[in-house]
Amino acid sequence: MIRLEDISFAYPGSPKILDGLDFELHQGDRIGLLGHNGSGKTTMFHIIMGLLKPDSGKIEIFGKPAVSEKDFTLVRQRIGLLFQDADDQLFCPTVLEDVAFGPLNLGKSEEEAVEIARKTLDRLGLSGFENRITCKLSGGEKRLAALATVLAMEPSVLLLDEPSAGLDRNTKEKLVAVLSELDLSYILISHESDFLSDIATTIYAMEDGKILTDKELHLHRHIHAHPLGTHPHSHKP
Ligand SMILES: Nc1ncnc2c1ncn2[C@@H]1O[C@H](COP(=O)(O)OP(=O)(O)OP(=O)(O)O)[C@@H](O)[C@H]1O
Ligand SMILES: [Mg+2]
Incomplete structure (x- = not known):
């Protein structure tokens, strides 16, 4: 569905952010993407959408080269x-x-x-929010409303840039349930490894x-118990 080949990109006057990046997303893939702040994850999403033009490399979307604005x-x-x-996503009064836009x-x-x-608002637990003023929503409510604007377009692929940031545990669980039910391919950027392991089938890291892609990450949780487990404590590695 998406193929990036040997993509390089630098913001004007800055060093290269993407440097010979290769990536493929196939139908049904649910890819989690980790990477430190500033590693270029958001930049890659903007390149896939044509919001930024790569300095070199090829982009193919749904099997066709994507070059022109058309x-x-x-x-x-x-x-x-x-x-x-x-706030980059929401711009209407309500x-x-x-x-609906x-x-x-x-x-x-x-x-x-x-x-x-x-229907989309209902699915995300936002019934009753229809006439609320968008810019006055809380941070978490805005994030869900922004997701509703994306899902309402019934896309074939989702690029989710830190969808769980700022959400409380219940809302995050709701988001996991909604995303798991979707019959969609997606790439999900997050710094939260628990969230990623709940929702992504493959996890990759962005680096240099x-x-x-040759180093798939395997996130796993540890559960442990001991007599003083209810008291605050730390563990040495
Ligand atoms: N418009 C811009 N002009 C110049 N530099 C930029 C611009 N946008 C981003 N950058 C820089 O490019 C680098 C990559 O940014 P990007 O937003 O892609 O990182 P990221 O991996 O999404 O980070 P984070 O996890 O913090 O969201 C950063 O060093 C950032 O400061
Ligand atoms: Mg980012």
């Missing part, structure tokens, strides 16, 4: 990007208008778009401008 207009109709910052833009009638928006 190619990327089609890409953006089928790949949904959840921005790292929800939640319902924001979520995408379907309307894709040619749905107003009634259809509102129906899709209401590349995705280390």
Whole structure:
């Protein structure tokens, strides 16, 4: 569904952020992406969406080269990007208008778009938020509303840039349930390894401008118990 080949990219006047990056996403893949702050994860998402142009390398989306703005207009109709910052995603006065905007833009009638928006909000536990003013939502509510705007467009692929950041445990569980039910391929950036291991089938790391696809990571949890386990304590490695 997505193929990046030998992609290099530098912001003007800055050193290379992506350096010979290769990556493929196939139908049904649920890939988790880890990487330290500033390693280029968000930059890679923006390159896939055509928001940034690589300095060199090839992008193929759904089997076709993506080069021109016209190619990327089609890409953006089928790949949904959840921005790292929800404020980049939400721009209408009310939640319902924001979520209905995408379907309307894709040619749905107003009634259809509102129906899709209401259903999507309901799925994310946001029924009752329809007429709330978007910019006055809490951080976690904004993140869910932003996800609703992406899901309402019924994309074939999701790029999720730290979807769980700032969510409480219950909301995170809800998000895990919603994402697990989706019959979609996705790439999920997160710094939370528990969240990634709940939801991704393959986990890769980004390092030195590349995705280390030959080094799949295997996240695992440890459960342990001992008599003083209820008291605050630490463990030496
Ligand atoms: N518009 C820009 N102009 C110049 N440098 C930028 C710009 N946007 C990002 N950068 C730099 O590029 C590098 C990669 O940024 P990017 O946002 O892709 O990292 P990231 O892996 O998503 O990090 P994080 O985990 O903190 O979100 C960082 O050093 C960042 O400061
Ligand atoms: Mg980022």
